[in-house]
Amino acid sequence: xSHSNSHSHGHDEVGHVVPESTFLKVLIALLVLTVITVLxxxxxxxxxxxxxxxxxxxVKASLVIVIFMHGKYENKIIWTYILIPFILLAIMIGxxxxxxxxxxxxxxxGAQGQQAAAPAAPKAPAHH
Amino acid sequence: MAxxxxxxxxxxxxxxxxxxxxxxxxxxxxxxxxCFLYLYAILFFFLVGGVAALLVRTELAFAGPTxxxxxxxxxxxxxxxxxxxxxxxxxxxxxxxxxxxxxxLMIGAKDVAFPRxxxxxxxxxxxxxxxxxxxxxNPIDTGWTFYAPYSTTTGTSVSLMVFAAFVLGFSSILTxxxxxxxxxxxxxxxxTWMRLPVFVWASYATAVIQTVATPVVGMTxxxxxxxxxxxxxxxxxxxGGDPVLMEHLFWFYSHPAVxxxxxxxxxxxxxxxxxxxxxxxxxxxxxxxSSMAIAAVGFIVWAHHMFVAGISDFSAKFFSIVTFLVxxxxxIKVFNWVSTMYxxxxxxxxxxxxxxAFVFLFMVAGTTGIYLAMLGVxxxxxxxxxxxxxxxxxxxxxxxxxLIAALHFWFPKMTGKMYNxxxxxxxxxxxxxxxxxxxxxxxxxxxxGMPRRYYDYPAQYQTLHTISTIxxxxxxxxxxxxxxxxxxxxxxxxxxxxxxxxxxxxLEWQTQSPPIHENFAEIxxxxxxxxxxxxxxxxxx
Amino acid sequence: MSAVAHPIVDHNVPAGEPPxxxxxDTQTAYGAAKLGMxxxxxxxxxxxxxxFCSFAVMRYYHLGEFHDASKHLNIWAGGFNTIVLLISSFxxxxxxxxxxxxxxxxxxxxxxxxxxxxLIFLCVKGYEYSEKAHHGMFPFVWNxxxxxxxxxxxxxxxxxxxxxxxxxxxxxxxxxxxxRPAMNNRFSGKYYTPVELGALYWHLVDLIWIYLFPLLYxxx
Numbered sequence: 001x002s003h004s005n006s007h008s009h010g011h012d013e014v015g016h017v018v019p020e021s022t023f024l025k026v027l028i029a030l031l032v033l034t035v036i037t038v039l040x041x042x043x044x045x046x047x048x049x050x051x052x053x054x055x056x057x058x059v060k061a062s063l064v065i066v067i068f069m070h071g072k073y074e075n076k077i078i079w080t081y082i083l084i085p086f087i088l089l090a091i092m093i094g095x096x097x098x099x100x101x102x103x104x105x106x107x108x109x110g111a112q113g114q115q116a117a118a119p120a121a122p123k124a125p126a127h128h
Numbered sequence: 129m130a131x132x133x134x135x136x137x138x139x140x141x142x143x144x145x146x147x148x149x150x151x152x153x154x155x156x157x158x159x160x161x162x163c164f165l166y167l168y169a170i171l172f173f174f175l176v177g178g179v180a181a182l183l184v185r186t187e188l189a190f191a192g193p194t195x196x197x198x199x200x201x202x203x204x205x206x207x208x209x210x211x212x213x214x215x216x217x218x219x220x221x222x223x224x225x226x227x228x229x230x231x232x233l234m235i236g237a238k239d240v241a242f243p244r245x246x247x248x249x250x251x252x253x254x255x256x257x258x259x260x261x262x263x264x265x266n267p268i269d270t271g272w273t274f275y276a277p278y279s280t281t282t283g284t285s286v287s288l289m290v291f292a293a294f295v296l297g298f299s300s301i302l303t304x305x306x307x308x309x310x311x312x313x314x315x316x317x318x319x320t321w322m323r324l325p326v327f328v329w330a331s332y333a334t335a336v337i338q339t340v341a342t343p344v345v346g347m348t349x350x351x352x353x354x355x356x357x358x359x360x361x362x363x364x365x366x367x368g369g370d371p372v373l374m375e376h377l378f379w380f381y382s383h384p385a386v387x388x389x390x391x392x393x394x395x396x397x398x399x400x401x402x403x404x405x406x407x408x409x410x411x412x413x414x415x416x417x418s419s420m421a422i423a424a425v426g427f428i429v430w431a432h433h434m435f436v437a438g439i440s441d442f443s444a445k446f447f448s449i450v451t452f453l454v455x456x457x458x459x460i461k462v463f464n465w466v467s468t469m470y471x472x473x474x475x476x477x478x479x480x481x482x483x484x485a486f487v488f489l490f491m492v493a494g495t496t497g498i499y500l501a502m503l504g505v506x507x508x509x510x511x512x513x514x515x516x517x518x519x520x521x522x523x524x525x526x527x528x529x530x531l532i533a534a535l536h537f538w539f540p541k542m543t544g545k546m547y548n549x550x551x552x553x554x555x556x557x558x559x560x561x562x563x564x565x566x567x568x569x570x571x572x573x574x575x576x577g578m579p580r581r582y583y584d585y586p587a588q589y590q591t592l593h594t595i596s597t598i599x600x601x602x603x604x605x606x607x608x609x610x611x612x613x614x615x616x617x618x619x620x621x622x623x624x625x626x627x628x629x630x631x632x633x634x635l636e637w638q639t640q641s642p643p644i645h646e647n648f649a650e651i652x653x654x655x656x657x658x659x660x661x662x663x664x665x666x667x668x669x
Numbered sequence: 670m671s672a673v674a675h676p677i678v679d680h681n682v683p684a685g686e687p688p689x690x691x692x693x694d695t696q697t698a699y700g701a702a703k704l705g706m707x708x709x710x711x712x713x714x715x716x717x718x719x720x721f722c723s724f725a726v727m728r729y730y731h732l733g734e735f736h737d738a739s740k741h742l743n744i745w746a747g748g749f750n751t752i753v754l755l756i757s758s759f760x761x762x763x764x765x766x767x768x769x770x771x772x773x774x775x776x777x778x779x780x781x782x783x784x785x786x787x788l789i790f791l792c793v794k795g796y797e798y799s800e801k802a803h804h805g806m807f808p809f810v811w812n813x814x815x816x817x818x819x820x821x822x823x824x825x826x827x828x829x830x831x832x833x834x835x836x837x838x839x840x841x842x843x844x845x846x847x848x849r850p851a852m853n854n855r856f857s858g859k860y861y862t863p864v865e866l867g868a869l870y871w872h873l874v875d876l877i878w879i880y881l882f883p884l885l886y887x888x889x
Contacts, residue, residue, distance in 0.1 A: 015769070017766055017769045017770065018762070018765075018766055019766065020763050020766055023759055023762045023763055023766075024759070026759075027755060027756065027758075027759040030755045031752060031755060034748070034751050034752065034755065037883055037887065038744070038748055038887065041883070041887035041888060049887075049888050050884075050888045053883035053884065053887055053888045054880075054883070054884075056883070057879050057880050057882075057883050057884075060879045061876055061879050061880070064758060064872055064875060064876055064879065065872075065876070067762075068758055068759070068761075068762040068868075068872050068875075069762075069868075069869055069872045070765075070865075074703075074707075077312060077704065078703070078704060078707050081704070081707050081708055081711050082707060082711070084340055084711060085340065085711045085712075085714040085715045085718060086714070088340060088344075088427065088715060088718065089714075089715070089718040089721065089722065091427060091428055092344070092376075092377075092380055092718060092719075092722045093721075093722050093725050095376070095380075095428065095430070095431065095443075095447075096373070096376045096722065096725075096726060097725075097726075097729075098440065098442055098443040098446050098447075099372070099376070099431070099439040099440050099442075099443035100370070100440070100726060100729060100730070101440075101729070102440035102441070102442040102443060103438070103439070103440045104440070104441070105438075241693075241701045241705065242701070242705060301712055305705060305708045305709060305712075306705075308704070308708060309701050309704050309705045309708070312701075312704060313693075313697055313700055313701040313704065314693070314697070314701075339708055339711070339712060340711060340712070340715060342712075343712040343713070343715035343716045343718075343719075344715055344716075344718070344719055346716060347715075347716045347717075347718075347719035347720065348719055350827075350831075351719070351720070351723070351827065354823070354827050355823075357808070358808035358809075358823060358826070359808065359811075359819065359823070360819060360820065360822075360823020360824065360826075360827065361819045361820055361823060362723050362726075362727055362820055362823060362824065367816075367819055367820070368727075368730065368731060368734075368817075368819075368820050369727070369820065370726060370727075370730070373723060373726050373727075377719055377722070377723070
């Protein structure tokens with residue numbers, strides 16, 4: 001993407017033409033990964049289930065972004081704006097999770113009478 | 129900077145007169161006209177929000193009911209004040225008006241990257257405003273922060289008002305997106321990133337925040353609507369939800385939003401001070417870096433609005449420490465502005481008065497912000513008038529003063545006319561004095577423990593409240609007078625402005641005042657650094 | 670003087686004609702459109718990010734209920750929909766290549782398949798929703814037995830519902846900016862921007878589902 005403003009009209013830049021075969025290979029990879037993720041979910045790995053699922057999903061997402069969406073050929077500016085939402089999501093979850101697992105007074109539960117199924121949170125030092 | 133634009137067209141023809149009639153304005157994709165579409169709208173909502181404020185202040189002037197007989201009406205009024213001022217006035221604020229007008233001119237372009245999207249963003253804004261107006265028939269009293277579970281359970285038109293805010297947010301996103309692409313793609317030859325005026329850098333940082341932060345609050349608002357209609361319960365403790373989650377999501381946008389409000393004002397001040405000091409901007413690179421740093425760090429401090437909401441100690445400590453960090457780039461800017469003025473040849477024209485007032489008022493805002501960033505201190509100050517005074521110093525003393533400064537500075541460029549200096553200075557004096565008279569007592573009230581959003585108070589607080597109300601009326605008078613002066617001059621003024629009355633070196637002043645529809649007859653080629661005032665070689669720092 | 674004389678207002682036109690106003694050159698316009706679309710996709714990701722974040726928090730507090738509620742979702746329907754979207758994403762990508770080669774019929778065919786896949790997706794979704802309503806796990810018809818699934822199901826409906834809305838929008842874009850101009854042989858190696866942008870939006874729809882499916886249906 002240039003800002004040379006050379007202003008010659010009718011540029012014959014087609015840009016990168018990705019062959020259909022490449023897309024087909026990626027599709028097969030995506031389908032295989034989908035099968036893997038379904039099978040992996042049938043096995044009980046405790047808290048690693050979600051980690052594995054998200055990892056496989058991220059591999060699939062990367063394939064879609066890099067190949068299907070031509071990410072491979074895009075410049076740094078576009079890549080910055082591809083990454084920013086994911087970074088912000090990480091900040092969002094990260095910031096909120098400095099809060100919830102460390103509360104010394106877990107959420108009160110009301111009419112539905114549910115109990116927190118939270119794993120043992122680190123005990124906060126005795127304040128009042 | 130030396131630009132080589134030549135106005136080959138008829139000097140009399142400009143963007144204001146080349147097409148006439150209201151329809152030509154409502155269908156115009158010219159960024160300069162869209163500026164005015166936005167400007168009249170936001171100033172109208174500024175007026176409405178201001179009236180709400182004066183009603184609130186009148187009620188609070190004396191203990192006990194004064195002009196409002198029930199607390200619910202009072203709650204509605206301060207909610208409306210906040211909603212109108214924030215969503216309809218300050219957030220669109222400088223970007224939608226001066227940003228729209230100036231960015232293409234300052235980078236040497238004909239228009240923004242997506243002119244039709246630009247006009248569309250204004251219509252989206254107006255639709256949002258219309259939805260908000262409809263919501264006024266059963267007005268909400270939740271405060272502009274819409275905290276759950278009150279907002280998710282109360283009977284007023286929360287869904288409508290919140291949806292209005294969502295639509296307004298969409299307008300903000302479109303504007304931000306447009307500016308990012310414009311600044312990346314449409315800079316004139318030779319206009320490298322490090323030759324951009326700081327107003328463009330500030331607008332770029334603002335546009336990034338607008339584009340990436342606003343969707344977060346948009347979705348949060350939709351979730352509030354979903355909660356009201358479908359009862360998912362994620363914000364409702366009685367259904368296993370967490371109301372603090374709503375606050376996290378809300379402030380994740382709303383803190384960066386305050387930088388949307390104030391960063392462009394930083395840019396305005398950065399443009400005005402070098403011109404009226406006849407000196408290059410001190411530390412251009414650091415001003416640029418600090419603008420981007422404020423935008424970035426602004427995303428990780430949000431929970432300082434929630435220290436006493438029930439978040440964990442660990443979280444509170446983390447956010448407190450990080451909040452101190454965000455003060456640093458702001459302080460750098462203040463240092464740079466003051467250093468620009470040092471040993472400069474200062475001209476005390478109205479724009480410079482506003483710019484200098486900004487520096488002073490924002491210093492107060494910033495330092496009182498540090499107090500609030502301190503955990504132990506905030507436990508005391510939270511939800512008191514100290515906070516109210518702090519954020520009025522940042523938003524009003526910062527963003528709004530920046531807008532008024534910008535309107536005065538670029539008035540000759542936008543209208544081709546000159547306003548009366550004596551009148552504008554008089555209005556400035558009223559405004560400045562009135563503003564401080566309103567809010568300094570509020571710092572003291574806060575220290576004395578007066579809570580915010582309270583309809584009434586014990587008699588011991590009355591004196592300060594009365595003084596504050598007098599200040600509010602003076603403040604309102606100042607704004608009205610300043611804006612009326614500009615409006616009157618724009619419509620009926622006779623004094624024609626020279627092309628470049630303040631002898632500024634940036635690109636927008638090198639074309640005629642008012643500009644032609646296409647901005648420049650030829651795309652300028654930039655060969656020199658910005659802000660090279662009074663330097664022998666013409667090169668800036 | 671200017672090194673490059675680029676008049677915006679070009680008076681060098683035949684006599685009697687108004688001056689010609691130069692717009693952005695093709696390459697700048699293409700770059701601008703692409704950057705604009707990626708920025709917009711970013712805002713869509715951030716929209717869903719809020720719900721992923723809420724999901725993370727609610728799941729943290731209600732792990733048991735989330736596991737149980739998730740079992741009430743139809744893995745076969747979800748898995749089938751995943752495959753349908755992946756295929757539609759493939760054909761959307763192929764359509765861009767076709768457009769670059771000037772094969773407008775190929776654009777119509779491939780975007781057409783993507784559109785049909787979108788329709789299939791929506792039908793399966795509609796089936797899933799109606800099943801939920803039938804069992805009292807749907808807003809307005811809640812069965813009190815399932816109240817403790819409300820957090821999970823509330824997020825499920827918000828996330829999958831908003832996603833379905835984006836499928837509809839995507840289908841409209843594919844048709845209006847892709848299929849319709851292609852039927853008029855609009856696209857070639859010199860101009861295929863709408864196809865590329867439409868495909869980008871469609872890929873986003875697929876991307877979101879790539880994360881939605883395992884979180885809602887598999888892990889719970």
